Structure formats: C-alpha cells, structure tokens
Amino acid sequence: KFSGNIPGASTEITLNLDAQDEGSYVFYMRGVNLVGDASEKFASSNALMVIPPPVPFKxxxxxxxxxTVESGGFxxxxVNNRSLSIRWEADPGQLPLDEVVDWHVYANGSYLGRTGNANATxxxxxxxxxxxxPSFRGGPAIYNQYQFSIFGIRPGKTNLGPFQSGAVTMLPAVIATDDASSFDDLSNGEDIDxxxxxxxxxxxxxxASSLAGFGPEAIVNFHVYLEVNGQPRTFLGQTGNxxxxSFEWTRDExxxxxxRTFRNGPQNGNSYKFAIYALTSEVNAAGKQIVIGPxxxxxxVAYTLQP
Structure with a gap:
C-alpha cells in the first residue's frame, strides 16, 4: 500500500498510527530516479507491531x-430462570485498585447490588x-434492555467510575408465534386466523443456561405441552429430533x-400457553432419562378463528 514520497535520499516520512491501527506492519521502499523511473527492487523493514494500550476497565x-461467551447484546x-453475569477486568497499572473495598453495580441508573468483596470481578x-x-432479585425482566454502571468504592475518597457497559436486551427462550414462518411473540396477546x-x-x-449445562448435541427430542384455558398442562406433540x-400446530389429521386429540388444530375462543421439554441422551443415577423443563x-395466547 502506497504511504508517501520521501524527497531526497536521506530523510524520513512520519506515519501517525493509533490504537485503531492495531496489527503488524512491514514497510517497503524503492528509489525513483530524476526522470521518474522506479527501481524494480524494494527494500523492506522489520515487522512493526502496533499494540494498543491496555483499557483501564473492561x-x-x-x-x-x-x-464463557459474552451475550452479544441479546x-x-x-422466563422462570432469568439471569445475567456482569464481569469486569480492571488494570491495576492504571487504577488504584488497592484503595477499593467493594464494587457497586447499577442497572439503568438504579442500584442493582454489590459484590461485598474488593477482589471480585x-x-x-x-x-x-x-x-x-430486593427490587431486582427476581432477575432481569424479559423484553427489558439493560446497561450497567460499575463503581469502585473507596472510603473517604471519590469512588472509581462510573465504568459503563454496553447494552443487553432480555428475550424469552421460548415464544408462541402465529405460524412456523413468524418470529413475533404472541405470548400474553392474541392470534386471529x-x-x-x-x-x-x-x-x-x-x-447451555436454559439446557441446565447440556450442549445441543445431548438433546435427542423436544416434547411440546400446552395449557388450554388455564387447565393443567397436557402433551401436545413432539419434534422427533x-x-x-420450532413446532407448528395446524389442522392435520x-x-x-x-x-391425536389435538390434530384438529387450535380452536376458536380458547387460550393456549405452551411449554417445551428437552429430552437428553443422558440418564440419571436411577437410570431414567434426563429431561429438562418445563x-x-x-x-x-388468546385464539380467535374468523369465518
């Protein structure tokens, strides 16, 4: 990549690099004579590593x-087992961490909790x-977006921070939709067909959190259940793998x-609440198949059929 001309034979050119230019660079140079003809040979430099300075707080x-992998924004x-883990890395070379006695975390500007430990991360x-x-002890709310602020508490001194996180949106792991092509959650809503x-x-x-630590390779089948008009949960069907x-329920004998009793499809005027169970290839100490759920x-979903 062409970077610039060096007039004369014994001077230099300055390239301004910053943290955004992180990487390895090798510089090449060749001479040009008075009539503008360039040499066919290049002289190269040793590799130059551009390493950005450490971030004080990540x-x-x-x-x-x-x-072990960040949520990526979602x-x-x-819905019955909601959680998040807010983690941080602080650079003791740039922050006086030896003065910190506790860490306080805020969610969207409201006090969420504390670590109770100066060494916590x-x-x-x-x-x-x-x-x-206590006001947050039920876990993060579904469909809410959260951004976190972290303070290092220093008695008698100004607290460190606030250090700001990115945002994360909580979404339900299981949703009810209009059909197999839809992704809009109709839970606590209605469907008109x-x-x-x-x-x-x-x-x-x-x-792995929803699957109790099991990986997807351990799942061999999904069973789908539903509550009809608030009645006890009953078996609807299975995916077979x-x-x-997803699992679509239509009128199909x-x-x-x-x-069989549900092959006439969803019925007008009923409400349906769905749940799934993940069947694993593992067995427990009693020799029974391990099932995750509901x-x-x-x-x-309030269901309506129009003529």
Whole structure:
C-alpha cells in the first residue's frame, strides 16, 4: 500500500498510527530516479507491531455464572430462570485498585447490588444472590434492555467510575408465534386466523443456561405441552429430533407428531400457553432419562378463528 514520497535520499516520512491501527506492519521502499523511473527492487523493514494500550476497565455481559461467551447484546432466558453475569477486568497499572473495598453495580441508573468483596470481578444477577437489591432479585425482566454502571468504592475518597457497559436486551427462550414462518411473540396477546388457516407455533432459542449445562448435541427430542384455558398442562406433540427450533400446530389429521386429540388444530375462543421439554441422551443415577423443563412461554395466547 502506497504511504508517501520521501524527497531526497536521506530523510524520513512520519506515519501517525493509533490504537485503531492495531496489527503488524512491514514497510517497503524503492528509489525513483530524476526522470521518474522506479527501481524494480524494494527494500523492506522489520515487522512493526502496533499494540494498543491496555483499557483501564473492561466490562462484559454474560448469560449466567457458567457462561464463557459474552451475550452479544441479546440474552435468551427461560422466563422462570432469568439471569445475567456482569464481569469486569480492571488494570491495576492504571487504577488504584488497592484503595477499593467493594464494587457497586447499577442497572439503568438504579442500584442493582454489590459484590461485598474488593477482589471480585463479577456480579451475578439472579434470584439466588442475596447481594442483589430486593427490587431486582427476581432477575432481569424479559423484553427489558439493560446497561450497567460499575463503581469502585473507596472510603473517604471519590469512588472509581462510573465504568459503563454496553447494552443487553432480555428475550424469552421460548415464544408462541402465529405460524412456523413468524418470529413475533404472541405470548400474553392474541392470534386471529381465518377458519381455513388455523395454526399456532412454538419457537425456542436455547443455550447451555436454559439446557441446565447440556450442549445441543445431548438433546435427542423436544416434547411440546400446552395449557388450554388455564387447565393443567397436557402433551401436545413432539419434534422427533433434537435439532428442531420450532413446532407448528395446524389442522392435520395425518400429523403423527401431534397427539391425536389435538390434530384438529387450535380452536376458536380458547387460550393456549405452551411449554417445551428437552429430552437428553443422558440418564440419571436411577437410570431414567434426563429431561429438562418445563421451559415456558411468557404467557397464554388468546385464539380467535374468523369465518
């Protein structure tokens, strides 16, 4: 890549590099004579590594205490088991960490909780953590977006921070949709279909947290259940495999994956709340297959059929 001319034979050119130019650079130079003809040979420099200075304070948001990969801006949780893990790395060469006695974390400007430990590098936001403020102890709310601020508490001195995180949006791991092609969650809402197109679907996006630590390779089948008009949960059908991410319920008497009593599809005037169970290839100490669930939708769908 051409960087510039060096007039004369014994001077220099300055290139301004900053942290955004991180990487390895090799510089090449060749001579040009008075009539503008360039030499065919290049002289090269040794490789130059551009390394940005360490960030004083770095924050990552993870799904839960066991997660090793950041959430990436979206976290999909079981509606009954919602959690986040806020983690940070502080550089003692740039911050007086020896003066810190505690870390306080705020969510969207409101006090979330504290670590109770000067050496802590995370705060796990879950319903089991007694260091979370009571108003937040139910866990992060589905469909809310959160941004975190962290303060290092220094008695008698100005606190370190606030150090700001990026944002994360909480989404349900299991949703109810209009049909298999839709991604809009109808939980706690309604679905209106024409009488010749009766359908509802369940979709899920599960990670190791929702799957109790199991990886997707351990799942061999999904069973789908529903509550009809608030009645006890009953079996609706199954996917027949462990790689499916949705289950569509339509009017189909030949669908062997749907329980026979439900093959007439969703019915006008009913409400339906769905839940799924993930069947694993593992067995417990008693020799029984390990089943994960129920993983529920956030609420029921009021269903209407129009003539």
């Amino acid at each position: 924050i990552g948001i993870y799904d839960d205490v066991f997660s 976290d999909y949780d079981d 995370r705060l796990n936001w879950s319903k089991t953590n007694s260091l979370i403020h 024409s009488s010749d197109n009766a359908a509802l679907a369940v979709r899920w996006k599960l990670d 462990g790689i499916a991410e 030949n669908n062997r994956f749907v329980k 993983l529920e939708c956030a609420g029921a």
